[in-house]
Amino acid sequence: MDNHGRxxxxxxxxxxxxxxxxxxxxxxxxxxYEGVWRFTAPAVDASVPQARHAVRDLLHRQGVxxxxxxxxxxxxxxxxxxxxxxxxxxxxxxxxxVEVAVGAEWLRVAVEDNHPYRPTALVADHDETNGRGLxxxxxxxxxxxxxxxxxxxxxxxxxxxxxxxxxxxxxG
Numbered sequence: 001m002d003n004h005g006r007x008x009x010x011x012x013x014x015x016x017x018x019x020x021x022x023x024x025x026x027x028x029x030x031x032x033y034e035g036v037w038r039f040t041a042p043a044v045d046a047s048v049p050q051a052r053h054a055v056r057d058l059l060h061r062q063g064v065x066x067x068x069x070x071x072x073x074x075x076x077x078x079x080x081x082x083x084x085x086x087x088x089x090x091x092x093x094x095x096x097x098v099e100v101a102v103g104a105e106w107l108r109v110a111v112e113d114n115h116p117y118r119p120t121a122l123v124a125d126h127d128e129t130n131g132r133g134l135x136x137x138x139x140x141x142x143x144x145x146x147x148x149x150x151x152x153x154x155x156x157x158x159x160x161x162x163x164x165x166x167x168x169x170x171x172g
Contacts, residue, residue, distance in 0.1 A: 043090035081111035089115035110161035
C-alpha cells in the first residue's frame with residue numbers, strides 16, 4: 001500500500017483516482033506491525049482451517065494491537081470467505097490467495113480466486129444450513145465499523161475483502 005495503511009481508506013490498490021504520493025515527503029515511517037502478507041492455498045476443505053490459523057499466527061507474530069473480539073470476528077470472516085472460494089470457485093480456480101493488510105488504523109483481509117462469478121449475499125431460508133456466509137461477513141464487518149466489497153480482478157477473477165478499524169488494545 002502506498003500509504004502504509006495510514007488514513008481512513010483500506011480499499012485495495014488499483015483505483016485510477018488514487019493520488020500520487022510525493023517523493024519528497026514519504027510521511028511517517030510505518031509502525032512495526034504494518035504490512036501486507038499474501039499466501040496461496042489449494043481450493044480444498046483443508047485450506048479453511050489452515051488459512052484461519054495462518055492469519056491468527058500472523059497477527060500474533062507481528063504484534064498487532066488487536067482485541068480478542070476483533071480477532072475472532074476477523075477469523076470468522078476468513079473462514080467464510082475461504083469456504084466460499086472452496087465451495088463455489090474451485091472448479092475454475094484450483095488455488096486461492098489470502099491477503100492480510102495491516103495499517104495504522106485498519107486491518108483488511110481479502111480472498112481472491114480466478115472464478116468470474118461475483119457472489120451476492122442471499123437471504124437463506126431458516127431451514128437451510130448453508131447460504132449465509134456473505135451475510136455473516138457483512139454483519140460482522142458492519143458491527144465492527146468496517147467495510148467489505150467484491151471486486152473483479154484484472155485476470156477475470158474476483159477478490160472479496162473486508163476491512164475492520166484497528167482499535168488498539170488498552171493495557172493496564
